[in-house]
Amino acid sequence: MRALVKHHAGPELQFVSDRPVPRPGPRDVLIKVTKAGICGTDKHIWEWDEWAAGRIPIGIVTGHEFVGIIEAIGSAVTRCQVGQRVSAEGHITAGVDYNSRTGNAHIASDTRILGIDRDGVFADYVCVPEENVWPVHPSIPDKVAAVLDPLGNAVHTVMAAGVSAKSVLITGTGIIGLMAVTVAKAAGAGRIFATDMNPHRRGLAKKLGAAEAFDPRDGAWIGEIRRACRGEGVDVLLEMSGSPAAYDQGFSCLRNGGVAALLGIPAKPPTFNITQHVVFKGATVLGINGRKMFETWYQMEELLVGGRLQLDDIITHEFPIEQFKKAHETMLSGEGIKVVMSVNG
Ligand SMILES: NC(=O)c1ccc[n+]([C@@H]2O[C@H](COP(=O)([O-])OP(=O)(O)OC[C@H]3O[C@@H](n4cnc5c(N)ncnc54)[C@H](O)[C@@H]3O)[C@@H](O)[C@H]2O)c1
Numbered sequence: 001m002r003a004l005v006k007h008h009a010g011p012e013l014q015f016v017s018d019r020p021v022p023r024p025g026p027r028d029v030l031i032k033v034t035k036a037g038i039c040g041t042d043k044h045i046w047e048w049d050e051w052a053a054g055r056i057p058i059g060i061v062t063g064h065e066f067v068g069i070i071e072a073i074g075s076a077v078t079r080c081q082v083g084q085r086v087s088a089e090g091h092i093t094a095g096v097d098y099n100s101r102t103g104n105a106h107i108a109s110d111t112r113i114l115g116i117d118r119d120g121v122f123a124d125y126v127c128v129p130e131e132n133v134w135p136v137h138p139s140i141p142d143k144v145a146a147v148l149d150p151l152g153n154a155v156h157t158v159m160a161a162g163v164s165a166k167s168v169l170i171t172g173t174g175i176i177g178l179m180a181v182t183v184a185k186a187a188g189a190g191r192i193f194a195t196d197m198n199p200h201r202r203g204l205a206k207k208l209g210a211a212e213a214f215d216p217r218d219g220a221w222i223g224e225i226r227r228a229c230r231g232e233g234v235d236v237l238l239e240m241s242g243s244p245a246a247y248d249q250g251f252s253c254l255r256n257g258g259v260a261a262l263l264g265i266p267a268k269p270p271t272f273n274i275t276q277h278v279v280f281k282g283a284t285v286l287g288i289n290g291r292k293m294f295e296t297w298y299q300m301e302e303l304l305v306g307g308r309l310q311l312d313d314i315i316t317h318e319f320p321i322e323q324f325k326k327a328h329e330t331m332l333s334g335e336g337i338k339v340v341m342s343v344n345g
């Protein structure tokens with residue numbers, strides 16, 4: 001089969017056509033990939049930065065965001081059928097550790113991730129355990145179904161923080177931050193404020209429902225947000241940039257007793273004034289990892305089927321997998337926001 005493989009310890013990926021089709025075990029499902037989304041994580045793998053070099057095994061098929069059609073099922077599979085249109089949760093666990101058994105499998109200690117720890121979805125076929133398969137509602141188009149993974153990050157963050165009738169600041173309106181704007185709007189947030197250096201993304205944030213979007217390099221905006229919120233600051237901070245500066249700025253905008261949900265991943269540990277921003281503020285800080293299995297997936301489906309989310313301006317480009325270089329470059333340059341590759345259709 002065709003596949004995009006991290007073939008050497010360096011930048012880029014290799015497109016091969018002779019990769020063996022994976023063989024499903026008794027409880028696995030073999031899926032023919034229709035479309036696959038390029039994630040920020042794939043950017044690290046493409047560029048081969050420090051994180052990728054320390055984590056990604058050479059020879060792996062990359063990619064983890066996708067939609068496809070079930071091609072074959074293992075002998076012990078009971079809930080999936082050949083021909084079904086599906087996506088899948090890319091965090092795979094044995095389901096036996098404490099968190100898996102108490103409703104928090106998204107933070108299981110034995111998590112292995114598609115396209116990072118085991119062969120992923122930038123290929124004609126991918127194999128996943130039956131438990132991870134998510135049947136896609138017929139009203140959800142393929143290009144949206146291909147990005148349920150990052151949309152789930154946004155839904156998980158917004159739902160964990162609780163935004164209904166609250167003022168919200170989203171620092172970083174990249175792929176997930178923009179998704180969070182439309183999700184927060186759908187979840188009944190009051191005013192949504194956003195920050196990003198990129199003027200196009202700030203414009204999109206406003207189009208999707210943000211009351212105001214600021215350039216974080218202009219220092220006056222922190223006072224402006226605080227004044228707009230009783231002089232105290234926003235109720236909720238959603239950190240979605242991973243920028244050390246954004247932690248300081250975001251917490252400076254958060255009112256005492258506010259809730260901060262942190263999704264962004266800094267390149268290295270940031271310096272952070274925990275006394276000022278958390279202890280004396282009495283802030284509640286939530287670490288957000290992945291998506292809740294499968295509460296987030298049900299919430300996401302309901303929001304999509306109910307027509308509550310606007311994703312058309314966020315999924316900006318689609319390329320056939322053969323044009324994988326152009327697809328990755330479009331994403332890396334910032335010209336594209338969410339870039340999707342068509343693999344089989
Ligand atoms: N916790 C998780 O499970 C999880 C999952 C996926 C991604 N992530 C992380 O979440 C973050 C967002 O992911 P993404 O795919 O949307 O990335 P992205 O690169 O598309 O978006 C990041 C955005 O932050 C903006 N930005 C940079 N510095 C900023 C600052 N100081 N203030 C405001 N905005 C700033 C950038 O211009 C960009 O638009 C990344 O750090 C990513 O690694 C975490």
Ligand SMILES: [Zn+2]
Binds near residue numbers: 149
């Ligand atoms: Zn992803």
